[in-house]
Amino acid sequence: xxxIGESLNVIxxxxxxxxxxxxxKPIQEEALFQREKGMDxxxxxxxxxxxxxxxxxxxxxxxxxxxVDDLPLxxxxxxxxxxxxxxxxxxxxxxxxxxxxxxxxPERYEPMVPIAVxxxxxxxxxxxxxxxxxxxxxxxxxxxxxxxxFANEAGIPNEKIWVDGIVTPVNIQQPQLMSxxxxxxxxxxxxxxxxxxxxxxxxxxxxxxxxxxxxxxxxMVMLQKYGMxxxxxxxxxxxxxxxxxxxxxxxxxxxxxAMDGNAPEMGSLSKEMQDYVKTVDVILxxxxxxxxxxxx
Numbered sequence: 001x002x003x004i005g006e007s008l009n010v011i012x013x014x015x016x017x018x019x020x021x022x023x024x025k026p027i028q029e030e031a032l033f034q035r036e037k038g039m040d041x042x043x044x045x046x047x048x049x050x051x052x053x054x055x056x057x058x059x060x061x062x063x064x065x066x067x068v069d070d071l072p073l074x075x076x077x078x079x080x081x082x083x084x085x086x087x088x089x090x091x092x093x094x095x096x097x098x099x100x101x102x103x104x105x106p107e108r109y110e111p112m113v114p115i116a117v118x119x120x121x122x123x124x125x126x127x128x129x130x131x132x133x134x135x136x137x138x139x140x141x142x143x144x145x146x147x148x149x150f151a152n153e154a155g156i157p158n159e160k161i162w163v164d165g166i167v168t169p170v171n172i173q174q175p176q177l178m179s180x181x182x183x184x185x186x187x188x189x190x191x192x193x194x195x196x197x198x199x200x201x202x203x204x205x206x207x208x209x210x211x212x213x214x215x216x217x218x219x220m221v222m223l224q225k226y227g228m229x230x231x232x233x234x235x236x237x238x239x240x241x242x243x244x245x246x247x248x249x250x251x252x253x254x255x256x257x258a259m260d261g262n263a264p265e266m267g268s269l270s271k272e273m274q275d276y277v278k279t280v281d282v283i284l285x286x287x288x289x290x291x292x293x294x295x296x
Contacts, residue, residue, distance in 0.1 A: 002230035005039035045076040053082030099123035137183040158193040184226035
């Protein structure tokens with residue numbers, strides 16, 4: 001599974017300050033760290049960047065590519081001018097740059113899809129429509145068809161489109177996690193060849209920090225079972241990276257068995273493995289979410 005590092009992000013005090021001061025050192029150190037950790041893409045997240053994004057995003061791209069020129073970058077901002085300006089200075093990488101993201105709203109995709117065409121960029125198709133978050137997998141499918149049809153008509157094949165069905169926090173929108181998995185089962189039927197991705201850490205946005213890794217790791221494997229192509233992840237989570245890179249097949253096999261209702265007896269499992277089974281049950285709605293679910 002491909003991993004997109006999420007921590008070159010304006011919400012980080014260190015990185016946000018470096019963006020503001022145009023200080024290349026923390027940015028380059030973070031980019032080098034993400035490459036060392038095995039990230040396949042580096043996401044440059046500026047947030048809205050309404051004031052100076054058209055100047056800042058090209059500068060950050062150039063700053064990163066001075067030290068890491070062999071990994072593709074994801075350009076993550078809602079500022080369309082910032083993305084267009086960055087693509088003009090982007091140096092070729094083994095894979096094309098990735099626009100993160102294009103919502104399923106005409107005022108967003110009508111100006112942004114031509115930018116992707118002009119620069120041969122891939123893009124993340126964010127299943128966020130005129131009414132916001134889709135209510136279920138069927139609304140996700142309808143949004144997907146609308147945006148991919150428009151992109152196809154503009155000359156972009158499905159293989160350059162990364163569909164993001166949107167991950168929601170487990171503690172407030174657990175049914176949406178199920179809906180996303182169902183949507184993933186549908187994706188290749190409605191959009192053959194399309195890739196997929198999501199902001200994995202959203203599932204644990206809200207629960208205590210010590211519970212975030214087990215939620216992220218477990219849901220990653222569950223999404224993988226349904227064909228997820230890539231994930232936007234925390235590069236500090238060594239266990240997650242090891243699982244994603246095929247180094248913990250025991251964890252993958254156990255989570256798959258738990259999803260199918262065939263997990264071994266809990267008493268035969270280590271505490272680590274019991275926690276994965278309990279987390280599967282919470283995500284699937286078999287157990288109610290609480291901050292103490294691992295202790296029950």
